[in-house]
Amino acid sequence: MLDVRKLRLLCDLERLGTIAAVAQARSYTPSAVSQQLATLEREAGVALLERSGRRVAFTAAGQVLARHAATVLSALEETDAALAAVRSGPAGPLRIGAFPTAVRTLLPAALVTLGCDHPALELMVTELDPAQVPAALRERRLDVGLLNDYDVAPGDVDPDLDSVPLLEETVFLAVPVAVRCGTLAEARDQPWIMASEGTLCHDVTLRVCAAEGYRPRVRHRADDFVTVLALVGAGQGVSLVPELAASPVEGVRLLPLGLRRRTRIAYRKGAAGHPAVAALVAALS
Structure with a gap:
């Protein structure tokens, strides 16, 4: 019988590309990951990886197993959700990841509703940039997370996750009242307040400015929009x-x-029927 934990490592390797990246994601040492994958090969009775120095590549058998492993993990998630539904209503830990604005505006009312309707739930919220949510869900550090994408930066389809739409918003250009600027094109010569590199907000700003033919001149970096608006109001x-x-x-x-x-509620594939996940989706929606 193949070990589920080792199958997860194989899926991680297919997604991340290197044993070092898998080790970092799982808080293991690279040698521990290599040993687990070698054991999986012995259990499977066939070579799954071809090694050349520090690099590895999937064999044909490894590709087949990784594809089926993803299906197995999804089925196990669905089974766990079904058993939870039979055992009880929404109960136990529910780990939620959300970006700061959602934590401030969307989650409080939902948390109050869940606390009243399902007191056996143990609700835990973590602020996370949407770019970090998929990995946190796959690695089981979260049960549910909020994802963003924009029409200029559509989100990738993640085969390990499912999601449902939550809301769609207009995006505004925030400018100081003293600045004569009414469009993105007219903001070409203005200093910009931008999010940290590596965040979706940063990437979107670069894209919309590039579409107008320029690269924004960054004066300040801030990831919380309360801070951003305060800096804009100060003429920065x-x-x-x-x-x-x-x-x-x-x-x-x-x-x-x-x-x-656009904002979506995401969870691991197969988890939609879990009572705790379904309760949060209902409360947010």
């Missing part, structure tokens, strides 16, 4: 702000753009 630059975070701030004009942000 312009920025993109989604509708969920676009509260009125003195000294700030909010100009709607032809740009949309």
Whole structure:
């Protein structure tokens, strides 16, 4: 019988590409990952990987097993959800990952509802950039997470995850009231307040500015939109702000753009029927 934990490592390797990356994601040592995969090969009775120094490549058998392993893991997730539904209603730990604006605006009412309707749930919220959510779900550090994408930066289809739409928002250009600027094109010569590199917000800003033929001149970096709007109100630059975070701030004009942000509720494939996951989806929706 093949070990499920080792199958997860094989799927991780297919997704991440290197044993070092798998080790980092799982908080193992590379040698521990290699040993587990070698044991899996012995259990399978066939070579799964071809090794050349520190590099590995999947054999044909390894590709077949990785493909079927993903199906097995999804089926196990679905089985766990079905058993949880039979055992009881929503109960036990529910680990939720969400971006800061959602934690401030969307989650509080949902958490109150869940606490009243399902007191046996143990709710735990972690602030995470949407770019970090898929890995946290796969690695079982989260049960549910909120993902974003934009019409200029559509989200990748992740074969390990399922999701349902939550909301769609207009994105605004936030400018100081003293600045004569009404469009993205006119913001070319303005200093910008941008999110940290590697975040989706940072990538989207670069894309929309590139579409207007320029690269934004960064003056400040901030990931929380309350801070962003405070800096805009202080005349420190312009920025993109989604509708969920676009509260009125003195000294700030909010100009709607032809740009949309979409938010989805994501969970591991097969987990939609889990009572705790279903309860959160219902409370948020």
